Amino acid sequence: MSSRLAYVDALRGFAILGVIIAHAGSIAGLDGRFGMLAGFAGMGVQLFFVISAFTIFLTFARASSSESRPVGNFFIRRLFRIVPIYWTGILLYTFIYGLESRGWRPGPELWHYMLHLTLTNVLHPETSSSVVPGGWSISVEVLFYFTMPIWFFLVGSVRSAALFTVAAMFVAMAGIPIIRTIIDPVLAYDNLDEYWTRSFLSQLPCFGFGFILYFLTVSPSNPLRLLGRPIPNACVLAAAPIAFVTGYKLALPLHYVVCLASLMVGAALSQMPWRILVNQITTFVGRVSYSAYLLHFLVLQQLSEHTHSLGTLPRFLILLTLGTVITIPIAYLSYRAVEIPCTSLAKRVILNRERHAAHRKLVSA
Template structure:
């Protein structure tokens, strides 16, 4: 899709930074921002590198360090999630009779259809190996209920990487309360610092106590103390901080070339420095985690001001569009790519050449599979969620009287009135269906 000046992700004259790149392009009732899709794309690429590199022996240490840092792509997903959910609340405030019901239905049908089918697929996939240990019925039920991350042995037992999906779903339960209570960036920063200290202390105690109390394997206990929600809350609060930094800019972008592009470049440069420092530094797990989170906030803020075409383009936005499907499918794609290359006789390649081939093959298979699952599973699941929301709204309206729900009161301080066009929910389930069918890139 060719970017235009009015389209999210586009740039100003000569490819320079311009607020046009951040301005929303209405799609029926919602708008989208290319830089957020690009952030999702980079998050997926980081996770992919993180899982591919350990499959290749003999790589330089710096490559392994980069791969280890790529695992923080999950935390970038969390930052973007908090940002988009708060923006979504802004855009929908006062427009629905049952906003909480609509929110939770939208969240459930955004995640559950693909996740449940992934559980079925990976149960079948793992069953092909006679020596593989089978997950217990309790682990399967906990996974389907999105509480699997609270058991040291269940976090990734059914769906690979499923711990992050469980954490995301648990965060959804807190979003309405956090949106109502956090009104300023300073509050979000304070919450991030408090949760960093409290979460780190609590996780350390749990990691040390589980092996003694429950006889849990120390390594499993350590992973559990990293996977569960308390350890991830600082990153979500940083995403909320990013929301306060960018929301005003996204609502009223200036036309033409903007001095904000200079500030955007400074923020992006600072973010790149912090990412490099966090990658090569041997920091304590939680300190490094926080440093990456700060870098992601600066990168998101910088891209909102200066969506450089090097970073925000058709490729990165496209990968971001299918990032949830890609996260689910890339584990199987990696196995398939590794097996295929082994059969092709690539054992004689240098480590870097082997890594390049494995990365390219895995990415290609992941994108191909994800385009299918996105269109055949994610979008129909989102349509079903919309149907349930509409049904719930129809049931509510007679009891609410003739007044439109938007007339219930003024909006959140600092937000637009409900009568104005919504800002952006920025979630794939909330894009216009006709535009989706037309194949418009996210």
């Protein structure tokens, strides 16, 4: 990614660090204010969604101006980006745990694997994260990919992106309670509140905030130009946590509030990437964040077996520190061994498609 977009990788870095904080806190049994703060950090997942929507619109816009089959190529890029490392995660967790619990949810049954292999596991409350811990968010991401051609067509400006986001939030907040009156008695599952919060319908508005960020940053009128100055930029950065706290006190859906705060931070950093936030460390962590996301569950779970005798806070600090220090290098190896080769393969496949398309066009002419 170009240095101009280094802030995007940095945001990914903060997202994965937040997720590690949340899961370290969960294992350690943090409660009270510390537990609440650690739980909030887990909403780095929603930051991932905002960034994903932003980068997808950015890459698709570039592809549309230079490729003959941008929609098909989009799916090829996403296929090679997501599936290989996720399937590697399926193999890894199955090799280590078999059909036993991964430490976070009850162990999977054999029928769960079909949903995980197709990355539709978030559609059923028993399968969302049963094979690969945290797999629910990857499944939401993939379902979002399936709908992207619709949003490419419908969303073309800051205004339409904002309308989409508001409409999606309204549909989720008004529609899910109605749907639950019909579906919940059939599902008869214990933790249905979490299931519906993590559902695609509930999470879709998060991607809308990424749409807004994209159109704000590419608009010819440059609506963010004021944020190129230090004081206004710092004010927006400072206002982001205030917006989150305000939304929390108003009992608004937290995953939407954190997306609004993420939009504010992303807009500020797009105009002024402060060195303390956007640097070699945060961007490096961001580049390996996908592998880190899938691997950190395993690392934390293994560490937890050796920290039972510690108090809650010391255990959390050790899990967080060692979990991060161990996860990131392993994630880098995964990034080099799996992610980069698969991304390169996708580029070659797309290049061949474009050559064939150009050849057919030349012949038909």
